Amino acid sequence: MAKKIDLGKTKFHLLAVSVAADLALVKKQGEAISLEAMNAKVLVARAGVLALGFRPITDFMVQLAASTIRLVQEIEKEALAVSHHSVARLRTSNAVQMAEKAQALAKDSGARHRASIDGFVASMLETDIQTNENVLNHTQKLILLLEEIVELMMAASAVSSSARVESAAIDVRFSQSFQSVSNKLEQCSGTVREKVKTNLAVLEKALSVQRR
Amino acid sequence: MKATVIYQSGDHQWIIFGRDPDKKDKIVDTNQHMVMSGGKAILLDPGGIELFAPMLAAVAHHVPISNITTLFASHQDPDIISSLGLWDQVLEDASLYAPWLWEGFIRHFGCDKITYAAIPDEGMDIRIGGRTLTFVPAHYLHASGNFSVYDPVAKILMSGDVGAALLPDDAPMVVEDFDDHIQYMKAFHQRWMPSNKAKQVWVDRVRQLDVEMMSPQHGAIFKGDDVNRFLDWFEALDVGIAVS
Numbered sequence: 001m002a003k004k005i006d007l008g009k010t011k012f013h014l015l016a017v018s019v020a021a022d023l024a025l026v027k028k029q030g031e032a033i034s035l036e037a038m039n040a041k042v043l044v045a046r047a048g049v050l051a052l053g054f055r056p057i058t059d060f061m062v063q064l065a066a067s068t069i070r071l072v073q074e075i076e077k078e079a080l081a082v083s084h085h086s087v088a089r090l091r092t093s094n095a096v097q098m099a100e101k102a103q104a105l106a107k108d109s110g111a112r113h114r115a116s117i118d119g120f121v122a123s124m125l126e127t128d129i130q131t132n133e134n135v136l137n138h139t140q141k142l143i144l145l146l147e148e149i150v151e152l153m154m155a156a157s158a159v160s161s162s163a164r165v166e167s168a169a170i171d172v173r174f175s176q177s178f179q180s181v182s183n184k185l186e187q188c189s190g191t192v193r194e195k196v197k198t199n200l201a202v203l204e205k206a207l208s209v210q211r212r
Numbered sequence: 213m214k215a216t217v218i219y220q221s222g223d224h225q226w227i228i229f230g231r232d233p234d235k236k237d238k239i240v241d242t243n244q245h246m247v248m249s250g251g252k253a254i255l256l257d258p259g260g261i262e263l264f265a266p267m268l269a270a271v272a273h274h275v276p277i278s279n280i281t282t283l284f285a286s287h288q289d290p291d292i293i294s295s296l297g298l299w300d301q302v303l304e305d306a307s308l309y310a311p312w313l314w315e316g317f318i319r320h321f322g323c324d325k326i327t328y329a330a331i332p333d334e335g336m337d338i339r340i341g342g343r344t345l346t347f348v349p350a351h352y353l354h355a356s357g358n359f360s361v362y363d364p365v366a367k368i369l370m371s372g373d374v375g376a377a378l379l380p381d382d383a384p385m386v387v388e389d390f391d392d393h394i395q396y397m398k399a400f401h402q403r404w405m406p407s408n409k410a411k412q413v414w415v416d417r418v419r420q421l422d423v424e425m426m427s428p429q430h431g432a433i434f435k436g437d438d439v440n441r442f443l444d445w446f447e448a449l450d451v452g453i454a455v456s
Contacts, residue, residue, distance in 0.1 A: 091322060095301040098265045105269035116276035117268065120302050127301070 012086035012135050015206055016142065019199045020079035023072055026149065026195055029188045030068030033156075036188075037061035040181045043174060050171040054178055057163045061185060064156050068192070071149050078142045085134040092128040099124055132210075139207050146200045149192065156189035213266040215273060216385050218425060218433065219366040224249045224343055226368055228385065228427060229270045232263060240378070242291050243429050245370050247363065248275060250341025254282040255299075256361055256370050257292045257429050264295040268302070277302060282340060283326065284347070285310035286372035286429070287355035288317045297322025309338060309347065313357030331359055348417060350374060352410035360418075367424040374414065375442055376400055377431030387432045390441045397431065398449070405451035415447045 040058040044051045099121045106114035160182050167178030214233075219226035230243040244267055245256035253275045259267055271277065280303055285293040288310075296308065300322050310318055312330035319328065335347040347359040353374050361370040377396035387393045405411055426434040426442060434442050 091297060092301065095298050098261075098298055099268065099302065101265035102268035102272070105266060106272045109269065109273070111269060111272035113272045113274070113276040114269075116278055117272055120277065124301055 011090075012139060012206065012210070013083040013090070015202065016079040016082035016086065016139070019142070019203060020076050022195065022199055023075055026192050027069060027072040029192045030065050030072060033061055033068065033185065033188050034065030036181050036184050037065055040178070043177050043181070047170065047174045051174055051178065053166045054163070054170065057159060057166065060159050061181075064152060064159075067152055068149065071145055071152070075142065075145045075149075078138060078145060082135060082138045082142055085131060085138055089128070089131040089135050092124065092131045096121070096124045096128050136207065136210060139203060139210075143200060143203050143207065146196050146203070149196050150200070153189040153193045153196070156185060157193075160186035160189060213263070213270040214385075215270050218385075218427065219363075219368060221366070223251070223341070224365065225274075226363070226366055226427075227274055228433070229267055231381070231385070232266050233381075234266060236262065240291055241381070241430060243427065243431070245361075245427065246271060246274065246280075247340055247343070247345065247366075248279075249343040251279055252282070252341040253280045254284055254338075254340045254345070255280060256284045257286055257372065258283055258295055258299060260291045260294045261298065264298045267295070278304065281306055282338070283308040284359075284361060285314070285318060286350070286360070286370075287311060287358045288314040289355070292372075292429070293318055294321050296326070300324055300326050311355075311357030311359060314355070333357070335359060348421075350414050352405075352407045353414055354404040354406060360414075362421055362423070364422070367422050369418065369421065369423045369426045369439075371418075371426050371428045373404060373429055374401075374446070375426055375428035375431065375434060376404075377428070379431050383432060385432055387434050387438050390434075390438050390445075393432065394445065400430075401446065401449055402451055402453045408451055411446060411449075411451055415443050418443060 037058055040054065040061060044054050044058055099117065103114070103117045103121055106117055163182035163185060164179065167175055167182055170178055213229050214231040216228045217225060218228055225248045227246045228243050229246065230241060235241060239260070239262055242259050242263065244259045247254050247256065268277070271280070283299060283306060285308060293310070296318065299306070303326060307327045307329045308323065309329045309331055312332060315328055315330055331347050333349060333351065335349045337344050337346050343363065343365060346362045346364065348362050350358040350360045350372060352358065358372060360372055360374065375397070377393060378400055379396050423439050424436065426439045
């Protein structure tokens with residue numbers, strides 16, 4: 001959804017909620033990793049000494065799932081903040097536009113008290129700039145959170161490789177099950193990375209357009 | 213936007229802003245009123261978002277914007293008060309007087325800096341500079357929480373949608389031929405006003421006041437005998453016709 005937005009006319013309040021909606025899938029992947037981690041823990045318990053090497057991997061998967069879900073929740077919160085500040089920006093920009101129009105009309109028609117408009121137009125412009133800064137700052141925070149997820153998933157990918165090696169060394173009765181856990185971890189990590197990277201690209205481009 | 217001074221005595225003034233030549237065709241024409249006294253000003257039904265810029269520029273001809281201390285909204289309609297979010301960013305320390313009933317709704321237009329002063333159902337008096345204005349109940353005419361504004365010194369009643377007429381763009385500001393004027397207001401009152409009982413209560417209430425000018429939010433001003441002509445006409449009119 002986020003990919004279709006015309007960046008020349010980016011409306012951050014729409015973009016942010018679209019990113020948040022898109023990342024609902026990431027949360028699902030986090031929950032899937034969590035389930036796989038539980039599954040792996042059961043397998044480790046059943047395999048006992050035969051799967052000792054897999055124990056730190058399951059611990060990592062539990063942490064990974066919790067971190068992913070926590071980050072998605074933070075992203076939702078930050079996306080809401082971007083949306084909120086963006087709507088405030090729309091309002092301040094609109095007010096500045098209207099006030100500048102009134103300023104021009106008052107000047108053209110020689111309004112006696114036109115100077116009384118000038119004062120608050122200047123202060124409205126300051127508010128508008130500050131509101132825009134708020135949008136940009138929260139968008140930057142959103143980007144950092146997304147980057148954090150990407151890093152997390154790159155670590156997950158590395159761990160899934162180790163997990164595959166480890167599962168090959170496990171007793172043949174358990175090897176296939178551990179292999180399956182490793183594959184699912186790699187699959188989840190890949191899906192999340194792809195989804196997050198797409199949204200990151202959209203946000204980064206929108207941010208650079210807005211900063212210009 | 214055209215500004216017409218309809219009353220002046222010392223620093224006590226009533227001005228109507230309306231007949232905006234740049235108004236978009238499909239937007240209904242509105243009259244915005246400003247009452248000034250003692251260096252303070254109140255805007256009565258300051259209008260919609262679309263009119264904000266010309267309205268602000270027009271007001272600056274008469275008063276420094278910082279002198280606008282008060283806004284009044286007779287009810288919650290967008291042509292009455294959808295500009296609130298913009299006034300909110302322009303005015304410092306201002307209050308909006310509006311029906312208590314509509315507070316949660318009107319705030320949707322944006323009301324962060326402006327103080328919402330809720331008018332109780334029975335109405336109230338406020339002071340603007342050295343003058344008193346009375347908010348006269350006009351409930352169900354047409355909104356379920358609705359007020360007219362009466363100035364006992366200027367003897368002007370700002371009647372909101374009561375007396376409104378949908379006139380051609382070049383129509384005069386004052387009703388010149390009452391009988392001819394009926395064609396522009398009859399359907400409006402029959403359809404917009406929902407209750408004969410509410411209508412009668414308002415007519416009885418207004419008959420108790422000394423009104424020399426009745427100025428609605430759309431259309432033209434009724435002066436002198438035309439005020440009573442209007443009250444008689446309105447009293448006899450069957451309203452709320454859409455249900456029959």
